[in-house]
Amino acid sequence: MAMKPEEVLRAIAAGRGDAICVPTMTTAPAWRTLAPDDLSITCVGFMGGASALGLGLALARPERRVLVLDGDGSLLMQLGSLATIAGARPRNLVHFLFKNGVYHTSGAQEIPGGFDVDFVMMAKGAGYRAAYTIGDLGEFRRRLPKILTEEGPLLVELVTGLAAETPMTARGGKPFHQQAEELRQRLLRVGA
Amino acid sequence: MPESIPASLIIDTLKETFREARGGGRHEPLGWILSVPDTHQRTVLAALDKERAIRVVTCATEDEATTAAAGLYLGGEPAVLMIQHAGLYASVNTLRGLGIDGRVPLFYMIGLLSREKDKDPRESRHSMVRYCEPLLDTFAVPHARLEGPDDLELIPEYYRLAQQRRGPAAVLVGLETI
Numbered sequence: 387m388a389m390k391p392e393e394v395l396r397a398i399a400a401g402r403g404d405a406i407c408v409p410t411m412t413t414a415p416a417w418r419t420l421a422p423d424d425l426s427i428t429c430v431g432f433m434g435g436a437s438a439l440g441l442g443l444a445l446a447r448p449e450r451r452v453l454v455l456d457g458d459g460s461l462l463m464q465l466g467s468l469a470t471i472a473g474a475r476p477r478n479l480v481h482f483l484f485k486n487g488v489y490h491t492s493g494a495q496e497i498p499g500g501f502d503v504d505f506v507m508m509a510k511g512a513g514y515r516a517a518y519t520i521g522d523l524g525e526f527r528r529r530l531p532k533i534l535t536e537e538g539p540l541l542v543e544l545v546t547g548l549a550a551e552t553p554m555t556a557r558g559g560k561p562f563h564q565q566a567e568e569l570r571q572r573l574l575r576v577g578a
Numbered sequence: 579m580p581e582s583i584p585a586s587l588i589i590d591t592l593k594e595t596f597r598e599a600r601g602g603g604r605h606e607p608l609g610w611i612l613s614v615p616d617t618h619q620r621t622v623l624a625a626l627d628k629e630r631a632i633r634v635v636t637c638a639t640e641d642e643a644t645t646a647a648a649g650l651y652l653g654g655e656p657a658v659l660m661i662q663h664a665g666l667y668a669s670v671n672t673l674r675g676l677g678i679d680g681r682v683p684l685f686y687m688i689g690l691l692s693r694e695k696d697k698d699p700r701e702s703r704h705s706m707v708r709y710c711e712p713l714l715d716t717f718a719v720p721h722a723r724l725e726g727p728d729d730l731e732l733i734p735e736y737y738r739l740a741q742q743r744r745g746p747a748a749v750l751v752g753l754e755t756i
Contacts, residue, residue: 427652432675435645438637442649442657445610445635466638470646474635563681570652 388547389523391484392416397523398453398482401530405451406443406569410436412490412549413455415556424568430553431562434463437471437481444476444538447573451534454481458505459489459497465508471539472513479538481509484546491552509541521545580695580752581726585621588730588755592658593631595734599656599741607633610650610657612643614665618689621755623660640669648682658737659686663710663750670713677746678717685740686748687724687733693752699723714748721748 395413399420409417410429417426427443429436440454461467461483471479487501488494497503509517515537520526526544533542560568596609608631613623615636626634637643640661650657666673666688677684692704702708714721720739722732732749740747 430675431679432641432645432672435641435672435676438642438645439649439652441635441642442646442651443653444649445633445646446650446653446655464639464641464645467642470635470637470642562675562679566648566652566680566682570654573652574654 388486388545389521389526391486391544391546391549393523394484394526394544394546395420395455397527397530398455401534402453403451403534405453405534406447406573407453407455408436408440408443409455410460411457412486412552413457413484414553414559415551416549417455418559424565424572427565427569428559428562429460434460434467436460437467438464440479440481441467441471441474441476444479445474448476448478450478452476452479454479456481456483457490458483458485458487458503461505462497462503468509468512468514468541472509476539477537479540480533480536481514481539481541483541483543485543486546486548488548490548491554494548505541505543514539514541517541517543519543519545582753582756583724583727583730583751585625585755587727588622588733589625589629589632591730591733595658595737596632596656598734599737607631609633610635610647610655611660612637612647612650612657613660614638614640614643614662616660616662616665616689616691618662618691618751618754619660619687640665641672644669644672644676644684647684648676648680651682657685659684660689661686662689662691663706664691666710666713667706670717673719673746674717677719681744683740683744684746685737686746687751688748689751689754695753699750699752710750717746719746719748721750723752724749725752
């Protein structure tokens with residue numbers, strides 16, 4: 387049985403420490419509840435941008451882990467970011483890919499290729515240091531501490547079912563510009 | 579008449595811009611260039627390959643370059659986007675979402691590939707040249723033309739403008755750099 391995305395996110399929230407997190411689309415509503423802090427920035431309004439936003443943050447803050455909470459449909463919109471990230475070699479970047487096979491937010495239409503799209507192979511081919519799939523929650527929990535300290539860039543494909551909420555059913559949360567300013571100010575305070 | 583600008587002058591200006599953005603002091607890298615390779619500015623990109631003070635991240639698309647620049651900004655790092663006009667057209671939604679709605683300062687150096695030396699860009703026979711300024715106007719992005727070495731001050735000026743207005747600003751590189 388596919389993992390519940392909320393359970394995966396709960397495990398990440400419990401283990402992330404002071405990592406910067408970049409949720410997008412269907413990971414966003416649950417993350418807002420699980421981690422209501424100012425070290426997260428939700429990618430909304432610029433489709434597929436979570437991976438590249440995470441890259442910029444990881445390059446700017448090499449002393450901190452950056453966790454991208456991406457979706458399969460979202461990554462397909464900026465698939466070239468796999469090569470861009472691999473080329474920039476951010477050691478502190480973990481790219482979690484929530485794979486549910488559909489564009490859940492827009493009505494659960496199947497993504498091109500559906501579940502057959504092999505993101506692990508693509509990440510490895512692009513040059514990520516490592517990439518693998520996890521489809522069992524127990525295994526994910528066991529491996530998470532190592533994932534969160536492993537040298538990146540690392541892609542972890544997470545085979546999940548559909549989230550209970552999407553940005554269309556659970557609107558709200560701070561607007562991007564407010565999240566952005568709060569995150570920047572927090573990071574500048576720490577870096578000062 | 580517009581003149582080509584030597585790469586070395588542009589790189590010196592970028593270094594000064596980054597130093598000013600950091601408020602002086604030594605820092606490595608001094609700043610970041612997010613680039614999708616641009617024929618028009620290729621001599622600058624080639625010279626940047628040998629630069630240690632500025633780190634270049636080559637991106638697969640302008641969407642990624644713009645978004646990565648935003649991430650660097652959030653992390654407190656100064657960044658400049660070097661793209662081509664066609665790349666601006668390709669990444670308009672990201673410009674809108676991050677630069678306008680997201681209020682992220684984004685500074686672009688946009689190469690006007692195929693711009694005719696003896697024509698105003700708005701009168702170019704090439705649509706990719708002709709529509710660049712009108713597109714920036716549509717999104718209320720302040721812009722200026724880099725038409726020769728005397729215009730280099732526009733780089734720090736428009737970089738500062740992007741920071742001050744918390745949004746995008748651009749300089750358009752008129753002729754191929756040398």
